[in-house]
Amino acid sequence: MQRIGVFVCWCGSNIAGTVDVQAVSDALAHEPGVVHSANYQYMCSQAGQNLIKEAIEEHKLTGIVVCSCSPRMHEATFRKTAAAAGLNPYMVEIANIREQCSWVHKDMATGTEKAIILGKAAVAKVNLNAPLTPGESPVTKRALVIGGGIAGIQTALDIADAGFPVDIVETKPTIGGKMAQLDKTFPTLDCAACILTPKMVDVAQNENIRIFSYSEVTDIKGFVGNFDVTIKKRARYVKEDICTGCGLCTEKCPMKNVPNEFNLGMDNRRAIYIPFAQAVPKVATIDPEHCNMLKNGKCGVCAKVCAAGAIDYKQQDEYISEKYGAIVAATGFNPISMDKFDEYAYSQSKDVITSLEFERLTNAAGPSSGHLVCPSDGRHPHTIVFVQCVGSRCASCSEKGKEYCSKICCMYTAKHAMLTRDKYPDTEVYVFYIDVRTPGKNFDEFYRRAAEEYGVKYIKGMVGKVSPENGKLHVQASDLLADKQLHIEADLVVLAAAIEPDKSARPLATMLTASMDTNDFFTEAHPKLRPVESPTAGVFLSGACQGPKDIPETVSQAGAAAAKVIGLLAKDKLTGNPCVANSNELMCNGCSSCERVCPYGAITYVDKEFRMPDRTTKVRRVASVNEAVCQGCGACTVACPSGAMDLKGFATKQIIAEVDAICK
Amino acid sequence: MKKELEAIQSEVIRRSGVNPKKCMRCGKCSGTCPAYDQMEYHPHQFVYMVESGDIEPLLKSDSLYQCLTCFACVDRCPRGVEPAKLVEAVRLQVVRRQGNNHLKTDSIPALIDEDMPQQALVSALRKYSK
Amino acid sequence: MQVNGEYKPLIVAFCCNWCSYAGADLAGNNRLAYPENVKIIKVPCSCRVNPMFILRAFQRGADGVIICGCHPGDCHYTSGNYYTRRRMSLLFSMLNFLGIEKERTRVEWVSAAEGAKFAATMNEFTEAVAALGENKRLEDLRCKR
């Protein structure tokens, strides 16, 4: 039996003005389990708190009820008071007789009566309370960053700077991501390589950072502070620690016609390759699909020319297991396929290209050494048409495009148009736009410069059809302001393809039990207040995997995610919310209903031995709640048909006791 | 008159099954329309004018009879607006009225030659007349 | 329930901790009155409300039961109120099927900013339940006083 103390607060006249506090404390004194009942002007004051502490000691109270303002106001205060007097803080219940009684009722009699009932409900609940202790779990002080683009790089650098070890897992042979493929960056036009490659070198040289390139995450288990991750290092057939990156093998390899993915297939590489000069790690990789030695055992040139002896045709995929305290998703984006938009003739003409291909075409390290040429025949283009929103803001068909705005296209197109006009003043540049969206520091000014100073022809309207005729591209489009249909003979058409999350994000989200939206962008824990966290504890979001972003935004978010990770890793132990679900194994059927409604993946199943009535033992599958992950919503308790699942602090019995007290 | 136009507007929207509010004014329909140069009001204007209730000029315009029903605007619209269906719904508003047939059977013989397939005649009659 | 010979409906309101309970507090802050026979029970999330709680309330003499949670999409636990929505849609439809007056049960989404909505909802719901009179169809005579 509990020994309960009741403390009724006057809150000056806030409560006492409408509620007869003496009558309330008198009435509650007779409730089952109540051994002490008092009232005081301000329970939250130091004097009021002392009153409570003294009563706890004097009457050996095992639980208290404070009839006062909303628990949202002072529950924490009174829990601390109780703890200070040696009482478990979760043995405190608040009856909200201010916000939900004295302030909404005018009549003293009704107010008093309701306050008594609310008090009785709180007493009834406290009678069934049990001391709760928040679970503690240790924190592995190491972070995993999945994705080695600018988002992953920045997050890793910031975490490493705070002194925590970080691993980056990147599927490509090098880190750098999309930014490494860009030429210049808006709105300042600094060269992407000039600002990115020093950061890549920093990553390589940072003692706290390990890079797993050409690798992928294949399994994630565990929970916040304690993730167990399996990383598959794909065989690159080159010993990473021995290869010096001299590049001789990539010159001697006889397989010359492998499409170079770094240049989006616009030129070729060899079967053994280093994606680009500043790759990190600067190590060669053999592409097993094209290597003759690996395919049929005939060749071996690279091994012969490698002075360091780094080539290893027998290399196998390697699986690495590591523990992490926090995981950052930084899986980035890709332009969508242009297959479904063939009215723009992307598949029919080499001179219809995407904006990312345009970046490579203008990049000094690109397939044309930075000379802007028509990919079909290498001639200099005189008329270039840029088409905006290809597949963005497209609601007609989900297989075709994306309903959202891709956010970055307006600005990079302004950049492309401006740079083209700057370098080749003899070109005519048209930009067909629906809206020009430039919210960002110095963004609109940049766009206006393209139009005003560089003479880029911005046309409000849309291209309807591109027809490759006689080596030219016949562009048919609308000019909505002039109310005309235009026919332009262009040399090059550049499509601003919508961007979508990388395909690896969906399986990763499944492994992380992190939620995603219908477009496969990761969902944030709160769209405004927790924008870099996933609802799944210990999982953070960096860059375009959360939504379309430009570089400055990505870097800010990357830093924010790092700050959150550092905040987590700085703790030695994680203290949870003790009001968590718990499963009664004897009653659990193992049916998985609770697991399916849990938004946090906090419920797993274990096979457990049970003694049967006939003294044999049988193994049954039962639910097990990970208290460090459970947030205590209670969805599982109702999904469970047998009532095996309950919620500490809001147990079925406690709530029923409140219902009974109120309805009595 | 205003009331009447509003009634026509809702009738056109109902009949066509098109929601002109979905239009984001990109103009791709007009960029793609093969009959653009024959039209006084262009596909995107049809959508906008129906949406805003400014239907009267459309009812009087010859543009109603220039649409080829080739559905290029329908297929290429990024928002699924289907302008061709609106053009048709407005046209029906006109030709369904007594004596408003755009193409009269009497005038056909002068318009055809011996090679012209029946398909052209029945199509045109169905489009232009009631 | 009868209070001094006068019928006043007893309403049990289950409010989620994050939105609706805070909405009720805000109604108090703004001194927006609603009937005193509305009694609030705090739950972490509307999805904690088991149909058993609702039936228990009716059994013990409640005349109406209302469940308040965050607006769909705003759940503190991301998906709790979506489950509430399904569970209560089916449960209430079943109660209606059994001939229990559908006006006695309700789900309302009330955000922490909607103090006025909370008070208005409670006034309106109480009125609707009052119009039905006492809960006879789900009463338990043993629990009668």
Added chain:
Amino acid sequence: MKVSYFPGCTLRTKAKDLDKYARDSALALGVTMEEPDNWQCCGGVFTTSRDEIATKLSSVRALMDAKSKDQILVTVCSACHNVIKQTNHAMQTDEEFASRVNNYIAPENYNGEARVMHYLELLRDEIGFDKVKEKVVNSLSGKKIAAYYGCLLLRPNSVMKMDDPENPSIIEDLITALGGEAVVYPQRNECCGGYIALENPEAAKTRSNTVTASAANAGAEMIVTACPLCKYNLEKNGSEIPVVYFTELLAEALGVK
């Protein structure tokens, strides 16, 4: 196999070749085409208006006939195909429309259960181009042929679902199967001008010339089409290269011309 076959008005008159070669080729491929009793003209164009009921009844009757025989309804003319397929789709998806149609045809009831196929789809999906290729006796031996789809075969794509409306391949694949060389050109899925030829021959001429010039530029020696009106417009407006029905090409290759 047996299929229901809706020839349409033009195939009975100005486009007898399109019809004859389709039937002969089908026989050669082991397909019998049965005409529904008392079919009526489809009307040439599909009126998209949801309250246009009466003009769609002829299509519905043909569809019901095919349903009752449990046969695929096949059309050769692009226009008939477009009208019937769109009508069937409306019967499947627009409940209000379907119920109004069903008021007319009561006591019978139809809700889009029949399958509609263009002859080309029949070749591709039921017979298979591989099988067609096996049956070729007179290979077109590398003749450069441009497929002209026009608008009616492919659009609206959400209903027709025949091929990628912007980058189709069904006729090209047929040409290749028959031994010809398919020429791809950008205007193959643009309109020829259609029925505008009646009132505004100039506009039709502009459209048609754009199409034929585009095909000629791409090196085509011949244009094939499935639509009598397309053929008329392209020829009438002075195509430099011959325009033939795809069925004629097929019959020739199969040795039944």
Added chain:
Amino acid sequence: MQKITADMLIEKAVSLLEAGTISRVLGWKKGEFDYDVTPYVFADAESLKKDFVFDDFCGANFSKYLVAETRKAEGKVLVFLKPCDTYSFNQLLTEHRFDREAVYAVGIPCEGMADINKIKEITGDGISSLTSKGDKIVVDTIYDGEKEVDFASVLAERCVSCKSKKHVAYDELMGDEGDITDSARFDEVAQLEAMTEDERFAFWQSQLSKCIRCNACRDICPACTCEKCVFENPESPVENKAISDSFEEKMFHIIRAFHVAGRCTDCGECSRVCPQNIPLHLLNRKFIKDINSFYGEYQAGAEVGSRAPLVDYTTEDIEPGEAVMKGEGENA
């Protein structure tokens, strides 16, 4: 009459026993009366030949028995599953209630089962024997001698509105596979929905007041396989083992229906075993009908691993207020 005979099933079972594929057989055993058939576990050919029956009175759905039976001993259990039983079988697998590997499932066709109460309505009590003959059942009674009844006229209610003749799970199929049938099983629910609130209340009040809390509906239900039922758990607020008053009757049946909502395959066993003939399946069907109308067609047990509607959601789901209106309005 059934197309498949007891002899065929015995032969199958014996051959599987002899081959060592299975160690025991879950089957129907002859009872005191011809219509009184009980589930039984046969361990050898002899007992099978002696007591195994299969006729128009073998309605029992064996899926649930597998939960307990598979835990009892090593080796596979042979179970004969009628089409409707296979749905329960799958649903139990979805909920991990038994080990699939411990079962050898043989799908058998079903022509529908007879309802003894319907026969008694025609022939009166005192039935001494029942023999199926084509589309007739020959009933011998101790008072009136032999009578013939049409099989079709005494078909159990759940078989009249059979939802499927197609098996959704089996290791082996005997006889021909059937199809999912176009059943009118929601008609009764719709009729009730169309009544006034007062009429509905009166209907259920009179039906549920017949309840004697024998728990037969729960004990037979393949969805009620809880290790401990909430109604028998002293820790639970609804614990109540005996009939008490009209509230408890409703409480029991509402909570039971809610607990199986989205999981109930509509096998109809609850109504079959109810000694008071309460149409309990209507409660389950109401949930199924609502689920179909609110969230799209869903058939529990149609496939293993499907996500039940109550542990699923979409952001666009119907609001409870509208749902209640839809639940009573859309009868068509």
